[in-house]
Amino acid sequence: MKKLSVWLLTSLVAVLIVDCANQKVPAEAAIANAESAIAPIRDAAQKYVPDQMQAVDAQLNSLKDSLAKGDYAAVVAGAPALTTAISSLKDAAAAKQADAEAAIAKAKDAWTGLSTDLPKMVDAIQSRVDVLSKSHHLPKGVTKDSLAAAKSGLDSMKGAWSDASNAATSGDFTTAVTKAQAVKDQATQIMQSLGMTSS
């Protein structure tokens, strides 16, 4: 009886060792596959979906810990969820990247229009301010205050326009358009205050 027990115990241990050894290979493969799947999308994921990237990394690190501890079964069991998470990460990063690229393309188009219009608006205002500055009387609807505001507005617009141009030159078209639009709004307001919008 005792012999039988020893034999059974030995057999059980042997089965467990074989089983464990059988899971080591797929566990290591699962980690390697996950790392291979993450590598090409890591940069985009960190840029566009950083929280989701962080969650996937945490999931991966947890399985790597299990692998290091020899808990291959946990790795094998957790691998499908990680695979699903990586797939979602890839899709989310691609979608966000597409959105961002579309926004940049839209901003570039807007910048093209603004960069054509704004210098002309500023030139037109500058010409009018130069002439009105020489006038002995201001036209109906234009006050000394509005002329003074137009003069100071020209200075601030030129500064803001320079900032917008610098942003565009550095490739930040979203910032460039935001700043340029503000300049255009200000220019429109000044043109109205100087009576330049009617004939």
Added chain:
Amino acid sequence: MADDKTPAPAPDNPYTQTHVVVSGDTLSKIAQKYYGDASLYTKIFQANRDVLSDPNKISPGQKLRIP
């Protein structure tokens, strides 16, 4: 004619105000309207030298740039 150092607006600037001449208009009257000062008619004349050869000769229907 008065001295005029104001650069003429670019002919293709869509933001330069324009005035369509009507019967009875003179450059002085137009200058009075837009600048509040009739003596500044020369600014308008200089800005429209491509269509005006004489500040005293403008015709109804002419579209003038008002710098």
